Every structure is written in structure tokens, then in C-alpha cells.
Amino acid sequence: MSYVNMIRMFVRVYELGSMSAAARDQRTSPAVASGRISELEKHLGVRLFNRTTRKLQPTENGRIFYEGALGILHAIEDAESAVADATQNPRGVLFVGAPLGVGRRFLGPFVPDFKAAYPLIDLRLRLSDRIIDVTAEGLDVVLHLGRLEDSALKMRVIAECPRILCAAPAYVARRGMPQDGAALIRERHDCLNLRYPGAKEFQWALQTPAGVQKFDISGPYESDDGDVLTDWALAGHGIVLKPLFEVGAYLRTGQLVPVAIATPPLPVTLSLLTPHRRLRDPKVRLFADFIVGRIRTDMAAQVQGLDLPEIEVRPKDAQPQRQPDPDPT
Known part of the structure; x- marks a missing residue:
């Protein structure tokens, strides 16, 4: 599973506050969204969200990771934009x-x-x-x-x-x-x-x-x-x-x-x-x-x-x- 895809899913879950909403946003299923978050948590060795039956709340580690994750995605977008500008494509x-x-x-x-x-x-x-x-x-x-x-x-x-x-x-x-x-x-x-x-x-x-x-x-x-x-x-x-x-x-x-x-x-x-x-x-x-x-x-x-x-x-x-x-x- 792509690490970038895991980060992208985490950012959307964080911003939308919902696993199902993030799954819809990323054009996939809630099960896939949940799997990506679980894999990311396993990779980092920390819990990123506190899950209850009613809502999803980021942990302190989740809030810290969000800023860095957002920076990673922005850096990727900027690099892709630079290439697109250079190639005019x-x-x-x-x-x-x-x-x-x-x-x-x-x-x-x-x-x-x-x-x-x-x-x-x-x-x-x-x-x-x-x-x-x-x-x-x-x-x-x-x-x-x-x-x-x-x-x-x-x-x-x-x-x-x-x-x-x-x-x-x-x-x-x-x-x-x-x-x-x-x-x-x-x-x-x-x-x-x-x-x-x-x-x-x-x-x-x-x-x-x-x-x-x-x-x-x-x-x-x-x-x-x-x-x-x-x-x-x-x-x-x-x-x-x-x-x-x-x-x-x-x-x-x-x-x-x-x-x-x-x-x-x-x-x-x-x-x-x-x-x-x-x-x-x-x-x-x-x-x-x-x-x-x-x-x-x-x-x-x-x-x-x-x-x-x-x-x-x-x-x-x-x-x-x-x-x-x-x-x-």
C-alpha cells in the first residue's frame, strides 16, 4: 500500500472528521479508508484517532502528525506543479x-x-x-x-x-x-x-x-x-x-x-x-x-x-x- 495514499487518507479523515466521508472523498470504501489509517498507525506505532460509536477525534499524536502530513502533500503537489510548468503538460x-x-x-x-x-x-x-x-x-x-x-x-x-x-x-x-x-x-x-x-x-x-x-x-x-x-x-x-x-x-x-x-x-x-x-x-x-x-x-x-x-x-x-x-x- 502506498505510504502517500495512507497519508492522503489520514489528512482527509482528519479534516472531515469521518471515515465514511473521507472514503467518499477519496472515491473508495470505508473499509479501505479504515485499513489505510490502521496501517499508518501501525507504521508510526501510535494511535492517531480515538474512535467511538458517535465520532472520530484526533489524538494529540494525530494533531502533531497532521501538520507534517499536510506539508508532505503540499510538497508533492508543488513538485508535480513544477514539472507540469516545465513541460507545459x-x-x-x-x-x-x-x-x-x-x-x-x-x-x-x-x-x-x-x-x-x-x-x-x-x-x-x-x-x-x-x-x-x-x-x-x-x-x-x-x-x-x-x-x-x-x-x-x-x-x-x-x-x-x-x-x-x-x-x-x-x-x-x-x-x-x-x-x-x-x-x-x-x-x-x-x-x-x-x-x-x-x-x-x-x-x-x-x-x-x-x-x-x-x-x-x-x-x-x-x-x-x-x-x-x-x-x-x-x-x-x-x-x-x-x-x-x-x-x-x-x-x-x-x-x-x-x-x-x-x-x-x-x-x-x-x-x-x-x-x-x-x-x-x-x-x-x-x-x-x-x-x-x-x-x-x-x-x-x-x-x-x-x-x-x-x-x-x-x-x-x-x-x-x-x-x-x-x-x-
Whole structure:
């Protein structure tokens, strides 16, 4: 059994805190993962993990060995990257993460083209609308939609994406056309919200003449999959807040129409994130340059010609209006 494979498995077990999760990550079985850890412990003559029925905790020796093991893997990766740079023949596996909608629209269609250009690089996509822990997931590149909170990652801005509030004509015919964010609350509109474990707030930040305000929207439908929300909106079940590139086609055909246009949502930043040390890897640099260029071109085409709501900014000496409380009746 390769000593490097044992070390690699140990590092993933340590980072994920689970033998089965590490086995899935390394594309093998829990039995193989357990066997590699046992062999490593036998080789070192120490116990690396305390095993219970509920959890796996590293021992003090395990914590000490982790830092050295991580350094070994980094050294191997750096050596492989240096060879790839010298030969201009990058190879290996790239683990790429993204939100579902972004991944389906911008990664899924372009990955085969990248693979054709660089046949020795394999890609593994991890798509989810939940918060992604880059370290725990073992990712090399992440497409991120929103604010960056992890300063340990290097950010490359791809685009500032306008967003829009929209609904199906059938919903508007049934419930009326809300003019602004306050009407969403006052008229108790069904708002389709993206919610997932770890989300910090469930409000919509909208631009008003008095500045950005947050509105405590509500509704009977919510999901942690953004495309499900779009499907519900198309079916007439409520109002959705979406990046324009995700719903532009439906706005063009009239399947969705803009609503609350007096208070449009803030744009959202689409960025490419990488751990700092990964930037030295030629295959990461190649993929980043390739995918950023493709996304910018495709996104521009998807939103071209679509009119966005604009707000009239209140003079600085004007008094902002208070967001109305929900109707108690």
C-alpha cells in the first residue's frame, strides 16, 4: 500500500472528521479508508484517532502528525506543479465547487471544452446552494455568488450580476402587482426564499430612494435549491429574487415579469475563489483563466437587451420613510 495514499487518507479523515466521508472523498470504501489509517498507525506505532460509536477525534499524536502530513502533500503537489510548468503538460485532478444554478449554466456546458483542450486534467464538480467549506470539501476552485467572508481565500471577481424580483403573469393576475418592497410586506405576497442550514438571515435587501433597506419577506414555499424556486415562480406560486442571468430567458418570453420595480434588489458579485497556495498550480491557473473568460462572454449574452428597473434617489436632506409593519389583521 502506498505510504502517500495512507497519508492522503489520514489528512482527509482528519479534516472531515469521518471515515465514511473521507472514503467518499477519496472515491473508495470505508473499509479501505479504515485499513489505510490502521496501517499508518501501525507504521508510526501510535494511535492517531480515538474512535467511538458517535465520532472520530484526533489524538494529540494525530494533531502533531497532521501538520507534517499536510506539508508532505503540499510538497508533492508543488513538485508535480513544477514539472507540469516545465513541460507545459499539466495533469491531475481539479475539484471545483459552485452554486447549483451557476454550475449548471456556466460549468456544466464549458467543462467538456476545457477537458478537450487539456485532456490530462480531470475535473470533479461539487454543486450545492449551501455554504461550501473549501478546506473541508478539499476544493481547488470555487465559484461564489455573494459576499466573501473567508479572508484565507484569494478572490478574482468575474462579474457584478444584476438581480431582479419577478413572478409569473398568473401570480400577478391573482395577487396583484406589488410596486415596491413595502408592498411585499403590506400585501402579504408569497415570496419564494432560498434557505439552507447556516444561512445568517432571511431578508431581501432592496434599493429604495432612502438607501438600502432589508425587508422581512415570508411565504409558504422555501428551498435550498435555487432552480426549484425558479420552477415554483414559473408555476405561479410566488415572487422570486434572482440574478438576471438565471431568469433572463423567461423574462424575454414573458413567462416571468418584473415586480416591485420601485425597489430593485442589490446586485451580487460572482467571483472565483482559490486557496492561496493553489494559485501556484498550473492547472488551477489554466482553469481559472479559461472559465472566467467563458462566463463573462456567456453572461453578457444572456442579459443583453434586458431592461433593469432603476430607482429615483431621494435628496440627501429628505427624510427616509419607515418600512411599514405587517398588517396585524
